[in-house]
Amino acid sequence: MSVVSRSVGNAFRNKIRTSAVVIILAVAIGLALSMLVANQAVASKVDSLKASVGNNLTVNPAGSRGGLGGGEPLTTAELTKASAVEHVTNVTGTLSVRFSNAAAETNTSTGGNGPAGGQGGPGGGFGASGTTSLESAVEPGSLGQRNNSNGSSGSSPDSGQGPVAAPAGFSIPIQATGVSTSTTATGAAINVTSGAQLTDFAAESKQALVGSTLATKNSLTVGSTFTVQDRTMTVTGIFDAGTEFDNNAIYLPLAATQTLTDQTDQLSSLTVTVDSIENMAATQTALTAALGADKVDVTSGSANLDSAITSLGSVQNISLIAFIASLVTAGLIVLLIMIMVVRERRREIGVLKAIGASNRTIGAQFVIEALVLVVMGSVVGAVVAAFSSNPIANALVAGNTSTSTTAVGVPGAGPGGAGPGGGFGGGEDFTRARGAFAGAEQLIGTVSTSLGWQTLVFGVAGILLIAALGALIPALLTAKVRPIEVLRGE
Numbered sequence: 001m002s003v004v005s006r007s008v009g010n011a012f013r014n015k016i017r018t019s020a021v022v023i024i025l026a027v028a029i030g031l032a033l034s035m036l037v038a039n040q041a042v043a044s045k046v047d048s049l050k051a052s053v054g055n056n057l058t059v060n061p062a063g064s065r066g067g068l069g070g071g072e073p074l075t076t077a078e079l080t081k082a083s084a085v086e087h088v089t090n091v092t093g094t095l096s097v098r099f100s101n102a103a104a105e106t107n108t109s110t111g112g113n114g115p116a117g118g119q120g121g122p123g124g125g126f127g128a129s130g131t132t133s134l135e136s137a138v139e140p141g142s143l144g145q146r147n148n149s150n151g152s153s154g155s156s157p158d159s160g161q162g163p164v165a166a167p168a169g170f171s172i173p174i175q176a177t178g179v180s181t182s183t184t185a186t187g188a189a190i191n192v193t194s195g196a197q198l199t200d201f202a203a204e205s206k207q208a209l210v211g212s213t214l215a216t217k218n219s220l221t222v223g224s225t226f227t228v229q230d231r232t233m234t235v236t237g238i239f240d241a242g243t244e245f246d247n248n249a250i251y252l253p254l255a256a257t258q259t260l261t262d263q264t265d266q267l268s269s270l271t272v273t274v275d276s277i278e279n280m281a282a283t284q285t286a287l288t289a290a291l292g293a294d295k296v297d298v299t300s301g302s303a304n305l306d307s308a309i310t311s312l313g314s315v316q317n318i319s320l321i322a323f324i325a326s327l328v329t330a331g332l333i334v335l336l337i338m339i340m341v342v343r344e345r346r347r348e349i350g351v352l353k354a355i356g357a358s359n360r361t362i363g364a365q366f367v368i369e370a371l372v373l374v375v376m377g378s379v380v381g382a383v384v385a386a387f388s389s390n391p392i393a394n395a396l397v398a399g400n401t402s403t404s405t406t407a408v409g410v411p412g413a414g415p416g417g418a419g420p421g422g423g424f425g426g427g428e429d430f431t432r433a434r435g436a437f438a439g440a441e442q443l444i445g446t447v448s449t450s451l452g453w454q455t456l457v458f459g460v461a462g463i464l465l466i467a468a469l470g471a472l473i474p475a476l477l478t479a480k481v482r483p484i485e486v487l488r489g490e
Contacts, residue, residue, distance in 0.1 A: 003361060003364055003365050003368065004368055006365060007364075007365045007366070007368035007369040007372065008368070008369075008372055010365070010369050011369045011372040011373055018373065021333070021337055021373050021377070022373060022376045022377050022380065023377075023380070024333055024377075025330060025333060025334070025373060025374060025376075025377030025378075025381070026377045026378075026380035026381040026384060027381070027384070028326050028329045028330040028333060028377075028381070029326070029330055029374075029377050029378050029380075029381030029382075029384075029385075029459075029460075029463055030380070030381035030382070030383075030384030030385045030388065031322070031326045031381075031384075031385075032322075032323050032326030032327050032330065032381075032459060032462075032463065033381060033382060033384075033385035033389070033455070033456070033459045033460075034384070034385045034388050034389040034392045034393075035319045035320070035322040035323035035326060035392070036319075036323045036455055036458070036459045037385060037389040037393070037449045037450070037455055038315070038319040038389055038392055038393035038396060038447075038449060039316055039319040039320050039323065040449075040455060041389075041393050041447050041448065041449040041450070042312050042315045042316050042319065042393065042396075042397070042447060043316060045312060045447050046309055046312050046313070046316075049308060049309065049312075055273060055274045055275070055276065055277055055280065056271060056272065056273055056274070056300075057271075057272040057274060057280070057283065057284055057287065057298055057299065057300055058269055058270070058271055058272070058298070058299050058300075059074065059078070059082060059269060059270035059271075059272060059287065059291065059296050059297070059298050060074075060268075060269050060296065060297050060299070061073060061074055061295070061296060061297070062292075062293070062294055062295050062296050062297050063297070064297075071295075072295065073263070073266040073267060073268070074093065074266070074267040074268070074269065074270060074296070075265050075266060075267060076093070076265055076267070078267070078270065078291050078295075078296065079091050079093045079267065079270055081290050081291055082270055082272055082287055082290065082291065084290070085272075085283060085286045085287050085290050086283070086286060087274050087275050087276070087279040087282065087283045087286075088272055088273070088274060088275075088283060088287075089273050089274065089275050090272075090273040091270055091271070091272050091273070092179075092180060092181060092183065092270070092271050093180060093254065093267040093269070093270050093271075094177050094178060094179055094180075094254065094267065094268055094269055094271070095177070095178035095254055095257050095258055095261075095263060095266060095267055095268050096175075096176070096177055096178075096268040096269070097128075097129040097130070097176050097177075097178070097257060097261050097263075098128045098129060098173035098174065098175060098176065099128055099129065099130050099131055099132040099134070099173060099174045099176055099228060100128035100130075100131055100132075100171070100173050100174075101131070101132065101133075101134065101135055101136065101171050101173075101174070102131040102132065102133055102227070103133075104171045128173050129261040129263070130228065130229045130260060130261055131228075131229060132174050132226065132227060132228045132229075133226045133227040134174050134210075134214060134217075134218050134226050134250075135171065135217055135218055136171045136172040136173070136174060136214075136217070136248055137211075137213040137214045137216065137217035137218075137244070137247070137248045138172045138213075138244060138245060138248045139172075140171065140172055172248065174214065174248065174249065174250060175245075175246075175248065175249040175250075176228075176249065176250045176251070176252055176257065177249070177250075177251055177252070177257075178251075178252050178253065178254035178255075178256065178257025178258060179198070179251055179252075179253070179254055180201055180253075180254040180255075181201075182197035182198055190209060190239050190251060191239055191240050191241065191242075192209065192237040192238065192239050193212065193237075193238055193239065193240045194221075194222055194237060194238040195209075195222035195235065195236050195237030195238055196222075196236050196237050197209070197236070197237060198236060198237075198251065198253055199236070200253060201253040201254065201255060201256075202253065202255055202256070203253075203255040203256055203258070203259045204256070204259075205252075205253040205255070205256045206231060206232060206233050206234050206256075207233070207234060207236045207252075207253060208226075208228075208233040208234065208235055208236065208250050208251065208252055209235075209236060209237045209238070209239050209250060209251040209252075210226075210235050210237075210238055210239070210250050211238075211239060211240075211241060211246065211247035211248055211249045211250065212238055212239065212240050212247045213244050213247040213248050214247060214248045214249065214250065215235070215238050217248075220235050220238075221235065221238075222235055222236065222237060222238065223235060228250075228252070228260055229260045229261075231256075231260060233252070239251070272287065272298075280300060284298050284299075284300060311397070311400045312397065312400075314400045315393075315396045315397055315400050318396060318400070319393075319396060323459075327462055327463060327466050328466070330374070330377075330463055330466055330467065331466035331467060331469065331470045332470070333470075334370050334373070334374065334466070334467045334470035334471055335470035335471075335473065335474065337370075337373070338366060338369075338370055338470060338471045338474050339474045341366070341369070342366060342474045349362055363472050366471050366472070366474070367468050367471045367472050369471070370467050370468065370470065370471030371464060371467060371468065371471070373467075374463060374464055374467040375464075378460045378463060378464075382456060382460075389449040390447075390448065390449045393447045393449050394447055397447050
């Protein structure tokens with residue numbers, strides 16, 4: 001009988017013990033594989049976070065965010081200075097504005113809710129920078145009426161009355177963003193689903209991209225026209241920004257937006273791309289010094305990115321330590337089992353030695369027997385890991401991530417924002433502001449795991465190596481005993 005067949009047969013000599021050993025090994029191996037999968041999933045999450053928000057800085061006027069607060073507009077001079085800062089690879093400027101519906105503004109002005117009515121902007125425009133023929137695709141509802149109401153009572157501060165509501169004909173302003181390239185304020189490409197990107201960025205340009213919900217509301221298709229101020233614009237493309245509010249917006253060439261709103265050379269924000277995540281902090285400090293701390297606020301793509309990466313780094317360390325500990329545990333289990341098996345078969349070892357079996361043959365027999373048990377345990381353990389790795393990974397992440405309060409109702413704009421007169425916006429600036437205040441837990445979200453064949457091969461190879469050592473040590477120690485001593489002892 002060959003060594004292999006004898007070893008396989010010996011592995012099933014005691015079926016009850018074999019079943020118990022396989023179950024115990026399956027738990028240890030399943031935990032080891034789960035930790036290895038969690039470690040790799042967290043590493044992928046870290047790379048994903050760095051790629052998505054790790055290398056962008058946002059420059060806003062000091063004290064201003066999304067059209068609220070104070071400060072002075074940015075200009076191309078600040079853009080040029082920012083471009084010259086070390087480690088900066090690209091700087092793009094945008095101008096966020098709002099356009100009210102021309103017909104609604106006429107009705108509002110007729111009703112006396114213009115500047116005299118105190119409703120916020122010219123002709124009751126609620127901070128709008130101009131007018132458009134487009135009708136908003138978003139109904140104001142209670143929140144829209146509340147956010148765009150007059151902040152005073154209309155009589156005296158002590159009258160006890162609440163804010164004056166927006167007029168009955170009020171409609172949500174159209175958010176607009178002036179861009180110099182076919183990208184959003186965060187530097188990502190605009191997702192044009194129909195038509196083409198902007199190509200004419202001159203001050204006289206008549207091109208525009210329209211959000212999908214706004215286009216549907218106004219029955220616009222590629223090639224349709226609408227007006228902004230006194231200029232007829234042509235729809236070159238329809239874009240999808242992912243939400244109803246963000247799709248109630250338009251993109252215009254930056255120079256054209258500046259001209260139409262009489263904001264020549266003005267910018268709402270700068271998006272600065274840094275060459276590496278490692279240079280983010282130094283570049284943020286350098287930008288603040290170059291542009292002036294009293295003139296600009298420089299923020300990272302997410303204020304909690306460092307916290308999130310640190311938390312994920314802790315999870316990586318924990319999962320790696322747990323993987324090694326599980327491997328060692330599996331090895332100890334095999335070692336103890338094989339010590340017991342070897343002691344039970346001392347007489348058998350003595351007989352094999354007496355008939356000429358070498359130490360290598362005896363050692364190989366017990367190693368193969370142990371590997372049979374480990375292979376069976378690995379099969380069951382892989383099934384365990386497939387179902388347990390995802391909850392284990394997310395439990396580790398949740399346990400090592402501090403939760404911060406997400407700022408709700410942060411004013412923003414976008415595409416677009418509050419015009420010179422103020423008001424509330426949303427979209428990209430809102431997303432940026434929300435991300436800046438969101439806790440690390442919100443930034444990380446969930447971690448998705450996958451037990452691929454590479455991970456399985458790597459994990460099982462490590463387990464088999466530990467198991468082989470655990471089986472070989474007791475077998476070789478016993479095999480060194482002389483046959484006559486073993487048989488005399490029996």
